[in-house]
Amino acid sequence: MPWLHIKIPTLPEHTDALEDALLLAGCQAVTLVDSEDQPVFEPIRGTTPLWQHTTIQGLFDHELDANALTQQLQDAMQAMKIDAQGPIITEILEDKDWERSWMDNFKPIPCGDRLWICPSWLEPPDPTAINLRLDPGLAFGTGTHPTTFLCLTWLDQNTRPGDTVLDYGCGSGILGLAALLLGADRMDGLDIDPQALDATRANADNNAIAPSRFRVMLDDQDLDPHYDLVVANILAGPLCDLAASICSRLRSNGKIALSGILEHQADTVLAAYAPWVDFEPRASHDGWVRLNGRRRQ
Template identity: 80%
Template sequence: MPWLQIRIPTLPEHTDTLEDALLLAGCQAVTLVDTEDKPVFEPIRGTTPLWQHTTIQGLFDHELDAEELKATLGEFMAAEGIEPQGPMVTEILEDKDWERAWMDNFKPIQCGPRLWICPSWIEPPDSQAINLRLDPGLAFGTGTHPTTFLCLEWLDRETVSGDSVLDYGCGSGILGLAALLLGANRMDGLDIDPQALDATRANARNNGIDEDCFRVMLDDRDLEPQYDVVVANILAGPLCDLAESICLRTRPGGKLALSGILAHQAEAVRKAYTPWIEFDPQAEQDGWVRLNGVRTR
């Protein structure tokens, strides 16, 4: 069925109050979006930041009187001392097959000469390529984000045949599973989220990967002492904190790739790893950086 959507520009400190007001008025769903389309890339740990100019939007039954709704919310804001940050806007959203629209927007991605990431419902463009069938799910990692793409591109370029691989912060398992399809001998995936482990197992099954070739775990104490190849696509802060641990899991002469790093954070991450790693020139895409190199010490 169609929906009546209302959009209210506001400030972060008023979002909780306005959300309560929308729900009391019969709102079925509330969403917070950035009014100025300025992304928050890496929040301070333990916080859920909002944008300086936030728009709160709610969905109501389409038969509700839009003008009456705006008047009611306007009176509420005045009573609460909430200054309008822009006009309230209403519109009718027509019913749509949102799942089909989402599926139509997820296309195969070529990550290098050999490797493609393909959704399960689409025939791979190149049947002779290495095709990792991956459906977006609960865990991060589909190849569409620059950080994931940069790591996949690196794996496709490197020789990982016969290697042991550690996917540190495995998410959907996309990097470790891609390494297995590219010829790695075995892979261990580590993540703090149990859903990530379930997603990795499911994606391995969907790609016909033998369960004897990989393990997934929550505790780093279950890892092997060292690996030939380590990939860590997390965030700059954790990468810096975990530098020694990640490096020591990389065997001397082994390869390391780090991503989840914004361009202005690259030097800090590089500095944290230089006691062990000799880096190649960094790769960058859309403001995100991949650092890769070899453990020399």
Template identity: 50%
Template sequence: MSQWVQLRIQAKAAQVDACENALLALGALSVTLQDNADQPILEPELGTTPLWDDTQIIGLFDADTHTAAIVEQFPLMFAAEGGVGSVDLLWEQVEDKDWVRAWMDTYKPMQFGPRLWVCPSWCQPPQPDAVNLLLDPGLAFGTGTHPTTALCLRYLDEHIKGGEEVVDFGCGSGILGMAALLLGARTMTGIDIDPQALTATRDNAQRNDIRRDRFEVYLPQHTPAVQADITVANILAGPLNELAPQLAQLTRSGGKLALSGLLSHQADDVIQRYNEWFVMDTPKQQEDWVIISGTRR
């Protein structure tokens, strides 16, 4: 018998907060929001949490929950939370299976270029003699599954020859910095605005036997003067445009630059922004995403 049931609700953006608060007040163990109309939200402004116009809300409850009582009480609680109008409710039984094992089974070793593999800790590396980066999903963004991360990893596999000083602005999980070091870079400076990302980077570097003196991590305001041989930044178009002078300053004359987190239609604007400091290359694309690169003038 299943241990959980879930209440599925179709709502408009203006109804989401009231629905979420009502579900939690009625004993939901968790509440999940999903896009209900294939509406992308590609680059929200900083400090905002935009919602889809049509949102699917899923409240998870214990299987012993009195579902009829919840259905009866929900409209009253929804109205008490400021909800306007009505919403459709649908109870579903949650499949009973080993969710941890199911999740682990979906995350497999991935290859990026001729040399580099990213492997979860519970899998045997397919090529033990290759450059194998051990990384499990965790606190911060970046496991190699997203096209922008994959593009950056392939760039590093191609351009790291040995002995480079590398900067990763927006280091997230530390995946790009660790890949650079394992491929032969001498040092890595990771920079991120999120303290959790710095923690994740340190933990992941330790798991890969990378000495702390080879991989230093900083908040942006504490970053020391660096002249990198290669600078990578996998963030978003808006921040990349704003950071152009800073990323140029971090890169030595003749040094390399790789930028991702960009949709294909955003590439021209970012290239134009960086032309002042870099000779830019033709973008490379994977699905709807691109990486742009260049050489410091």
């Protein structure tokens, strides 16, 4: 069915109050979007940053009177002493097969010489390649983000038969599962989100990967002592905090790849791992960096 779509430009500090006002007015869904294409990268811990210029959007029953709704929200803003940051815009959002539209825009991704990431509803462009069938879901990781792509291309070049792999912060399991398809013998995935473990299991099943070849866990106490390959695609802050713990799981002369790092953060992460790892030249893609190297003997 169609929806009445309303957009209110505001400031970050007013979003909670405006969300409450929208919900009280009968809003069915609330979304926050960037008004000016201003990136928000890694947040300060304990904060949930928003863009300096934020637009709060709401979906209402299309039969509501748009003028009356606009007036109601303007009255609420006035009562809360919230100044308008621009005109309130209403429009009818026509019904659409959003799932089909989204699926049409998700294409197979080549990640090096051997590996493709391919959604389940499409035939692989190269049936003879190593094709990881993966659908976006609750956990992060589809191959489209530069940090994931950088790690996948590294795995394509560095995974060898018999390798044991630790996917630190496994999300959807895309990195560890790709390593298994590329010839690794066994993979352990670690994440703090239980949904990530469910997503990894589901994606393994979709790729006919036997449960005996991988484990997923929430507690690093359950990990093996050492792995041949360690890949960690998280954020720069946690990467630095966990440097000693992550490196302790990498065998002597084992290979490591770190990502989730912005270009201006790379030197800080390098310094955190310098006591254990000899790094190769960094790889960059769209402002993000992958650091990779070997554990010193």
